[in-house]
Amino acid sequence: MNTKAIAVLAFAGAAVLSAAAGGCQKTQSSTEVVMDSEGSMATVASTGDDNLRAGALLWSQNCARCHNLRNPRERSDRQWDIIVHHMRVRGNLTAEEHRLILAFLQASN
């Protein structure tokens, strides 16, 4: 078996295992929020809403891994709906990350 076949089979096996384990989805929440200088967390902190806090955390973790965090006030609810959908596809966000990040951005704009 050559290198190509091994790599393809390894990838396919990993994909199958990953898909089989897909039902164990869980939100990541093990690190502290990392903020840019936009100050959006002040809004979240005052709401006391656990989902919004989770959304803010996921927003800072996932989005800031590639680029600076954009101010939630830059976009309307409808625009965030489209853009977070776009980033779910581009950045392979999970469904839960999609929902929570969108809820946070729409509550903070």
Added chain:
Amino acid sequence: MDNGMTTFHASRFGLLALILLFVTGPVPVLVALQEADDDAPLTRREFEKFLEDYRQFQGEYRQVKQENESLRQELAELKAGISDASAVDSAASAASMELRLDQFASQQRKSILEDMREELRDVTEPLMPGLLNFALGGTGVVTYQDRDGVDSTFGAVFAPILMWKPTDRILVETQIEFGLSGEDTEVGLSQFQVSYLLNDYVTIGAGKFLTPFGNFWERWHPAWVNKLPVMPLVYERGLIGETGLGVQARGGFGIGDSKFNYAAYYVNGPNFRDSSISSAGKLGFNNFRDNNNNKAFGGRIGYLPIPELELGYSFLTGRVGSSGSSSSGVDMFAHGIDFSYAREFQAIKGRLDLRAEAVWTDTDRVVFTGPFDPFTFDNKRNGWFVQAAYRPTLSSFMLGEGIELKNMEFVARYDQLRESGPGTRGADHNQMTLGLDYWIRPNIVWKAAYMRDDVRGDKDSDGFVMQFAFGL
């Protein structure tokens, strides 16, 4: 008649007694009964009725008394609260009250605006069904470069992305790139993809999409995301193409505290170049009309053990030779690994961003023939880069009026590329790039970089590059 009058008087008196009992309580009423009409005889029935009324009123009296005591207690607590509040510093109390009033007013205003917006939306949406659910993204960039061996020049590219979401599950993305080349303006379809959210774990898509190989093309290549004004050598020199034309499936999911993401795609794939010595053996990725019936298959899987760290493995394989040509049986295989880590640290008062990728490509060996002497070589092209960036996001130091240190980012990248080829074309190419960015906004940046180039067997191309970039 007398007996009837007595009964009448007794009834009137009983009514009065009831009122008095409510007002003053049962005991004084009984005393009043005795004092007012001591001589009037009571029948047993009247007495029993009075006794029954008395017991009923006594119960009600106790209930009222309990309520009264409860109210007295609440009043005492309120008084104590007012007393405590008055002991608080009056300025702080006033500020607190003002803040609460502001919050209340803000909530009210927001609520009213939300209602108005809903009403407005209900009225306007039916009037413009074709104009809704659009958003604009993309990037624009102006670059100046001055490198050894080539004339210095400015360049500009504007590449907006139009996103349309007709339903909750469908997203259409189109990126048009407007660029300048020579004396002409170039317009190209950089991306066009329709994607459908099949379920929580799978999104399928079709069209011309960014290649899910490594991290650079999909996530880091937009000018306002790429921290340097130049691309890594492995991508600049075309080891892996920017886009693929075909279909893909992708998604992400968590397992415990870690997370996986994946992408698998089936595309036209690259084509094999064999028409000239300079390009012999290289791959072209603008294969919009496939040169054979065999499609390329690729994929990437990413693993995030913690949210800040991602490790990925990618591959791409397929037949690249053109049907009916001498190279029709030529296959290629590429694979790579990628790494990214980004986190803010209090100890260094800033954010550290580390990115690295390595790519290996292997194309079948062929004998090239043409208006030149036949030749062959082991067709491998490999490369890697490591990039580190630091931005003192937690610093409050001012470099000058309106110039904050926290908006500066220091970047360094080392690239290496190994290409085999005929004669002297094969190259060992090393590049060190040092960059300094200034972020005007999170999506607007000035970048400056100096590159130290080292190409074995060829002229180096050291140089200076400046770039202004923004993300829409």
